[in-house]
Amino acid sequence: MSCNIGEAAKASGVSEKMIRHYESIGLLRPAREANGYRRYGEGDIAVLRFIRHARDLAFPLEEVRRLLTLWQDRGRASAEVRAIALSHVAALEEKADSLRRMAESLRHLAAHCHGDARPDCPILDGLEGKTP
Template sequence: MTIGEASRASGVSEKMIRHYEAIGLLHPARQANGYRTYAQADIAVLRFIRHARDLAFPLEDIRRLLALWRDRGRASAEVRALALAHVAALEEKAHALQAMAASLKHLAAHCHGDARPDCPILDQLAEGGPVPHPEPEGHHR
């Protein structure tokens, strides 16, 4: 099948299919004229990559997961360890995002939001220093 057909069958854009090939995650066959041809096995790989990306696995982890998927003699313990390491990274990122959201809420709470030009949000962005940490609920200055 053509790249367009592979894209429709896998849910992966043509641009990303080319990218995955360029970085060695996918190895479609080439016809004599140089055109790529995609088999059902390639579609399965593309779907695997898409599902792993939906779970926010980085490309290097996807490379490792693909290798484990292809290795029928693999130990599931290695897959589990990789998944749990990713869970820890996601939880750390979620914590960092929550801290950022709390800081922005704090700044927004101290912005008058009226016609005055004073704005602690812009001031903080211009200063570039550490964003103030919000005080516990009910303890605003």
């Protein structure tokens, strides 16, 4: 099977723009025809699906690159893959905690806002750095 970029996008769930981007940063190396058009084989589609799934789990591109290299190395040790995954879990949990703290702060500011016709607004004051 060999297909063009539009067909590869449909088959993988990755947009054409992102396919071009992944190629530009070296995550993907599709074959080129004599006229310069890209041709994507089953292996390329598999790589694109792998990248999409990793990105769906919010892995940064450099981690995707490491995981992709490990995925393609059938002689790899799973310990490194596990370490990358657990490190990413810790980063996600840290981000989730940060988002919870932001939501609590905004909830607190909103609780002190009357939400009526008065011009005073604790939310805007809080964004300015004043405490309600």
